[in-house]
């Protein structure tokens with residue numbers, strides 16, 4: 001089984017390493033939800049809600065699609081690092097990639113089990 005290793009950074013700057021199977025066709029959003037991160041993903045991965053937004057910090061990943069760019073352009077505080085985790089396949093990121101869970105989602109009080117925001 002192929003595993004993908006990545007780091008998730010919380011708004012307080014703390015980082016947690018994860019290793020998840022990458023041969024199941026999962027998106028990064030699906031992996032984050034499975035790891036109990038507070039990713040709403042209200043549109044179910046259709047690039048229509050931006051509630052799965054993350055801030056990419058380090059590592060290689062695929063270029064955003066036009067649909068992803070169109071959704072990101074609607075956000076008032078979009079950054080050059082902003083990505084929609086539902087549009088990123090685990091197979092498309094490099095091992096050791098690091099990204100931050102978006103602060104707005106975190107502020108809703110949904111810290112994952114065993115971690116503090």
Ligand code: FES
Pocket residue numbers: 029040041042043044045046047048049050051052053071084085086087
């Ligand atoms: S889940 Fe809605 S844009 Fe990613």
